[in-house]
Amino acid sequence: MGFKNRNKKLKWVLLLTVVLAVVAAVFILPGKGKPKPNVVVILIDTVRADHTSIHGYERDTTPNLKRIAKKGLKLENYFVNSPWTKPSVASIISGLHPTCHGSRVGQFDEMELYVVGTAKVEILNSKIETMAEILKKNAFSTHAYITNYHLTPRFGYHQGYNHYNFNGAGSDKKIVCGTDRDAIYNAMKILETRKGKPVFIWCHLMAVHGYCYPPDFDKFKPGSSPTLTPIPANAFQKRRVQEYDSIEEAVCSYDNAIFYSDALVGEFFDFICTKAPDTILIVTSDHGEEFYEHGGFEHCRTLYNEILKVPCVIYGPGVPTGVFTGLSDSIDLLPTIMKNLGIKISSDLRGQILFEQNQVSREGKKEIFAEQHYRGLNLRFALFRDGKKMIINQHKLTREISREFYHDGLVIEKENVFPTADKDIIKIFERRINRHKTVNKNYFRKKVGRPTYKNLSPEDIKHLRSLGYIE
Numbered sequence: 096m097g098f099k100n101r102n103k104k105l106k107w108v109l110l111l112t113v114v115l116a117v118v119a120a121v122f123i124l125p126g127k128g129k130p131k132p133n134v135v136v137i138l139i140d141t142v143r144a145d146h147t148s149i150h151g152y153e154r155d156t157t158p159n160l161k162r163i164a165k166k167g168l169k170l171e172n173y174f175v176n177s178p179w180t181k182p183s184v185a186s187i188i189s190g191l192h193p194t195c196h197g198s199r200v201g202q203f204d205e206m207e208l209y210v211v212g213t214a215k216v217e218i219l220n221s222k223i224e225t226m227a228e229i230l231k232k233n234a235f236s237t238h239a240y241i242t243n244y245h246l247t248p249r250f251g252y253h254q255g256y257n258h259y260n261f262n263g264a265g266s267d268k269k270i271v272c273g274t275d276r277d278a279i280y281n282a283m284k285i286l287e288t289r290k291g292k293p294v295f296i297w298c299h300l301m302a303v304h305g306y307c308y309p310p311d312f313d314k315f316k317p318g319s320s321p322t323l324t325p326i327p328a329n330a331f332q333k334r335r336v337q338e339y340d341s342i343e344e345a346v347c348s349y350d351n352a353i354f355y356s357d358a359l360v361g362e363f364f365d366f367i368c369t370k371a372p373d374t375i376l377i378v379t380s381d382h383g384e385e386f387y388e389h390g391g392f393e394h395c396r397t398l399y400n401e402i403l404k405v406p407c408v409i410y411g412p413g414v415p416t417g418v419f420t421g422l423s424d425s426i427d428l429l430p431t432i433m434k435n436l437g438i439k440i441s442s443d444l445r446g447q448i449l450f451e452q453n454q455v456s457r458e459g460k461k462e463i464f465a466e467q468h469y470r471g472l473n474l475r476f477a478l479f480r481d482g483k484k485m486i487i488n489q490h491k492l493t494r495e496i497s498r499e500f501y502h503d504g505l506v507i508e509k510e511n512v513f514p515t516a517d518k519d520i521i522k523i524f525e526r527r528i529n530r531h532k533t534v535n536k537n538y539f540r541k542k543v544g545r546p547t548y549k550n551l552s553p554e555d556i557k558h559l560r561s562l563g564y565i566e
């Protein structure tokens with residue numbers, strides 16, 4: 096072989112080596128030597144745990160979640176950190192508590208809206224790193240199918256997506272069912288046509304939020320319903336509830352909508368089992384719904400467990416099978432995914448690693464916190480600890496404070512025992528909540544600075560009104 100030919104061959108070898116090195120660096124887990132799995136989060140908006148059969152509900156609303164849990168991991172005591180979409184989803188995608196990520200306040204006051212014509216809302220600041228941004232940085236192709244207006248670029252939730260799709264249907268029940276189905280089918284299409292890069296998909300379903308389901312899913316009917324809390328006098332006033340003759344009817348629609356969403360999830364699960372087995376699937380919710388257990392309806396305003404306790408099942412490569420009975424919450428999901436993908440976890444994240452390479456973590460958290468800042472005037476903080484729960488309610492202007500304490504803190508709260516509770520235990524809970532507030536406020540100040548607000552536009556108001564957020 097002549098010198099010229101040898102030189103040419105050497106060039107080719109070098110080129111091939113460089114190409115292989117780039118492919119390895121981009122597509123292979125750092126230090127793990129394995130291709131990265133895809134990650135899909137299906138978030139079914141507004142599902143309370145005790146209305147899912149996977150959590151023992153007497154109506155079989157979630158046969159497919161049960162199937163997934165049999166092959167994956169079910170989180171038995173999983174709570175969200177906030178009672179409505181915007182802050183709760185921000186906690187899932189940032190791994191931070193609401194005061195840390197700063198996207199908390201929905202609308203100040205409806206009076207402000209009517210008198211001034213607009214209202215300020217907090218948005219997710221670009222300095223807060225999201226799940227999509229982190230995965231994109233780690234060679235994922237990132238896609239969002241969003242059906243909830245709160246998660247649009249208007250409020251900063253598009254950060255990190257290669258492809259962001261908003262397909263909101265407002266209150267049109269028929270269209271909502273269709274947009275949810277489209278979100279699931281689009282996610283399947285992305286997985287089916289993926290090339291090389293692993294994909295991250297966020298799929299947000301709104302049928303349960305609007306109590307929507309196609310006629311085929313009209314399974315649960317009044318008369319067969321579980322025992323419901325009687326409606327307090329004058330409570331049945333809300334515009335969205337007026338379409339139902341009774342709370343029993345509203346609950347049937349809500350349960351049927353869960354049954355429909357579960358069927359969509361089941362279709363997706365069957366798809367990944369056959370067509371994309373290299374996929375980690377997380378199915379969860381952002382908050383529950385009140386049916387007058389504590390005097391209220393819908394969600395946003397309180398921190399009771401009908402709002403905070405939601406289902407969460409995880410399935411896929413590296414995910415153990417079984418039930419995680421320890422305490423877990425929304426801020427655990429991001430660090431858990433990162434750990435299992437071999438991505439370095441920032442020290443800012445305080446969530447626990449739920450599992451690693453087919454092994455469940457031995458214990459859950461000692462304590463978890465939830466926050467409510469919905470109207471900006473009523474602040475609420477909750478702490479779960481040692482199976483107990485404390486809620487502190489505070490009015491921002493009058494500074495008036497009320498406290499609640501529950502001995503059985505992991506189920507729907509029945510009796511507020513604050514007046515007779517052990518004062519030393521109360522002191523510990525209160526100290527922990529105050530510390531949580533201070534530490535998180537300081538974190539936000541250092542990381543972001545001042546809260547970022549946006550004035551609602553007439554278009555925003557139209558969308559939020561159609562979802563029932565503005566009367």
Ligand SMILES: [Zn+2]
Pocket residue numbers: 140141179180181304381382
């Ligand atoms: Zn929501």
